[in-house]
Amino acid sequence: MIVKALVSYDGFNYAGWQKQENALGIQQVIEEALYKITKENVDVVASGRTDAGVHAFGQVFHFETNKNIPAIQYERALNALLPKDIRILKTEEMPDDFHARFSAVGKRYDYYCSYDIKNPFNYKYRNLLTKKLDIEAMKNASKVFLGSHDFTSFASSKIDPRKPRVKTISNIEIIEEGMDVHFIFEGTGFLRYQVRMMTGTLIAVGQHKIGVDDVQRMLDAKDKSACRYNASSCGLYLVEVKYNETN
Template sequence: MARYKAVVSYDGSSYGGWQKQLNTTSIQEVIEQALAKMHKHDVAIVASGRTDAGVHAIAQVFHFDSEMKIQEKHWIKALNSLLPKDIRIQSVKQVTEAFHARFDAIGKRYDYLISNDILNPFKENYMAKDAHKLDVAYMQECATVLIGTHDFTSFTSNKIDPRKPRVKTITRLEVLQEKDHVHMIFEGNGFLRYMVRMLSQTLIEAGKHRITKADIKKMLEAKDKHACRYKAVPQGLYLVRVDYADDEEQN
């Protein structure tokens, strides 16, 4: 039995999120079904973390165990032949049996995209849309409040397990004006559920001058799950990279 680390890209538009659940199709479920077809028995996969319905991934990481003797390049071809076109395996490599996709992750990058081209149907599933012209410079100024190590209780789901640590470190938070959209980049040692979406919408509201830098600082310092009422739509969110200590290159 060998353990494998896989990197997968997916368009989350048609799925109820990463995690298996009742009454909707998940990305995890579809990948496990493909592995089951190959193995003739159930094969469980463990991801670096879950993504919500409508959220996309450029490089989600998961691991699985297999008794099959297949070269790494052939794993990619075999799995992609069984998966729908909106889920694509990018790499598969054998790792030690101690590797854990979730617990060994030391950092992640998420990107959030928002456009004011609200009439463009081709962006409907891949960017947030807002008719307002955002003040990107002010959004970047407000972002400085959030960089560093903080208790992010105010920017997470109210259903989060109270035993789960709320202190996270954001090492990079950039707000960039691209040609046809605003691009936010979040890098850190980990993110709570809904954290990136809530931070994104908070910065968007600041970009509309509906809230101030001081308001954001007050929300953060409140450490209260009711302090922030903002949460951006999932379509604009991408899991870009998951980092591991022994990576020769970042995924």
């Protein structure tokens, strides 16, 4: 049986999604809980990896099991074993051809900044700002990223060279919400660090350090060294993974 799970987590206490030898990943915590339930060595496959400190409202993973347990019951069983900063929102049985990563057709990431630097809780969940941003300038610059582009300049140098660098971004919104600045990025998918690097670049625009032409030159360069901006991980949230209606 293939089980699809929707999970939300606070990434502050973890070294990212992926299980690691010398640090605690969210994947490891979930797999250990599944072993207690199924007594099987279950491999959990996510829609994509999130880095250390990154949060999720709507990460998706799947696993395969031979255990005769209705898929819907894994939600309650896992939540009884998982720490409170990892919560399973939904579990359901899927067709045999479902894959959390390869079946995905789109993703949404949100990024939060805050001017409220005196709030002692914000440092875990917001990128703190000390100067007012020019929102209109950032909105104008964000148009450079819309559409299908090679985002090599806005990606980690550690990405497998065989992995396609072309991604399609369908929507970018930048909204002031009280003391927060809220970014929304929607697209077919994103390279490692892409959202954080685009956000960091747009913040630099908002601080009048660079202009729209500079952003365009970075994108056109298709060169990892072209962009030196990378917003902190704490403000990033994986909000939604999109699938076709059949998934």
